[in-house]
């Protein structure tokens with residue numbers, strides 16, 4: 001009789017364990033699912049089209065005349081953008097634009113670049129993003145952003161700049177599409 005009782009006890013223990021495992025398994029799964037989606041998620045944003053390539057030039061009128069008269073491109077008038085310390089000429093290329101940049105004011109961010117590159121040269125590329133605030137939140141954990149608060153750029157949309165030393169030697173501007 002005693003051995004029969006022991007056998008029943010052992011069996012009910014095993015059944016209890018089976019049910020405990022069964023009921024606890026989905027909880028563990030749910031927890032790990034929610035944990036992994038939490039880790040992967042983060043701010044969601046996507047890179048879009050190339051908006052423009054910017055060239056710093058020592059003589060804006062000369063550069064404008066080159067693109068207009070020699071290459072036959074459609075160019076804008078000179079547009080002062082004092083918030084960014086530059087004067088700009090837009091060169092329309094159909095699938096994208098070029099921006100010819102010249103320093104404006106005393107503290108232009110392109111003055112140092114032109115001192116180092118007297119004949120001018122490629123200054124930055126600008127790529128559109130679908131959510132600039134999400135891009136800032138995400139990228140500031142990974143690389144240097146030159147100004148966390150987006151400024152209104154030459155096309156009337158918020159922009160930020162990423163440090164060239166963290167972008168393969170190229171200054172990258174992100175613009176809200």
Ligand SMILES: C[C@@H](C(=O)O)C(=O)SCCNC(=O)CCNC(=O)[C@H](O)C(C)(C)COP(=O)(O)OP(=O)(O)OC[C@H]1O[C@@H](n2cnc3c(N)ncnc32)[C@H](O)[C@@H]1OP(=O)(O)O
Pocket residue numbers: 054081084086088099101109110111112113122123124126146152153154155159161163164165169170171173
């Ligand atoms: C109108 C608006 C729009 O399109 O909407 C615009 O375009 S505004 C366009 C103008 N605005 C901007 O560029 C804003 C963001 N830029 C900045 O904050 C600055 O220009 C920096 C990128 C931080 C560079 O500052 P700064 O000229 O004082 O030079 P720095 O001596 O600190 O440079 C640190 C290192 O970066 C390099 N470096 C500097 N400018 C560079 C550039 N454009 N492309 C590639 N590398 C560059 C230097 O050679 C140096 O390398 P070594 O250490 O090896 O010597």
